[in-house]
Amino acid sequence: MLELAILGFLYDAPLHGYELRKRITALTGHVKPVAESTLYPAIKRLEKAELLERATRPGSVAAPRHELTLTEEGRRELRRRLAEPSRSDITDENRWFTVLAFLRHLEDPGAQATVLRRRLAFLEEPASFFYDGDRPLRAEEFDDPFRRGILTIARATSEAELAWLRETVASLDTGSR
């Protein structure tokens, strides 16, 4: 997820680590903050894998910056990760939002629709949170207001997203015809 976000933000324009961190914090930080000690090693991993290059520039304000630029290989890698997201990129909301944030970099509307359809399939799978044996329990069956809340919220979320997904998939399909 972190690596995807780094590749995604750098796809548009070269940035230095500190700026990257601010953008990532805005994107997913209020839910799950990114520590600097996680970001810098991640940048190094990507550099080692030759997905990005760094150039030292005098800092505009303070210490010198390391301007990070994606290599051609790095650009291909982002498109690959967007076109073929892992299972958890689809199921985990944080990861999924990161995929969505950069999905426009996948230029083909058909490929974009394919990714949305995978999320759609996942959301359409019947899944509950609590079971009585094999039988999924519905919100109305709980005395517990908090468990009822979980199901209520999950249902509202999933309906909003399903509506958006269906609409967007349809418009990608007609747009590309």
Next chain:
Amino acid sequence: MLELAILGFLYDAPLHGYELRKRITALTGHVKPVAESTLYPAIKRLEKAELLERATRPGSVAAPRHELTLTEEGRRELRRRLAEPSRSDITDENRWFTVLAFLRHLEDPGAQATVLRRRLAFLEEPASFFYDGDRPLRAEEFDDPFRRGILTIARATSEAELAWLRETVASLDTGSR
């Protein structure tokens, strides 16, 4: 989150690891699966911390089971973790749902309402995903349908949850008066 789920499920009744895994998988597994190699070490940690005890029972079907029971200290620890959730228990949806799933074990409605109010405060904080400098960008301002989707979905989710939270806090307040 894992430890909270273990403590939560065992609070109701003693279970063995395999059964625990199935319940945790039902609760959060479709979003983020729990590997056995994560669960068993977690059980050992809790055992070492004397929050739970194990007793070997002949397996009903196959191998012998290790029946796990919370100690008095373990029960206190669950209540403590529910009453004083960490920042990320409040902000991270997976963790938050886990807190909600067991919040009924906090017997005092006032304490329950306090926890809900912390989530309420978090959701009421103004937070966007994308910024133009310091100015948060609204859904309508994007050409990108995917980023627009992120904001649309996040808004719907947050509104559904806010409504539920306000209603539930109110009923906890009147109920305890």
Next chain:
DNA sequence: AGAGAATACATCGAAGTCGAGGTATTGCGG
């Protein structure tokens, strides 16, 4: 002039998590 915040990067050890693999038993279909 000095304190403190912001910029900008980095290392280290501790901890948690995962995937792959291993052990052993029971029950069911072919």
Next chain:
DNA sequence: CCGCAATACCTCGACTTCGATGTATTCTCT
């Protein structure tokens, strides 16, 4: 009776992540 799925537990190494801490510079406020 053989293989396979399900039950039930476990270990190992690789990797990621985090919190704490360190370095150095510049700007702002007092």
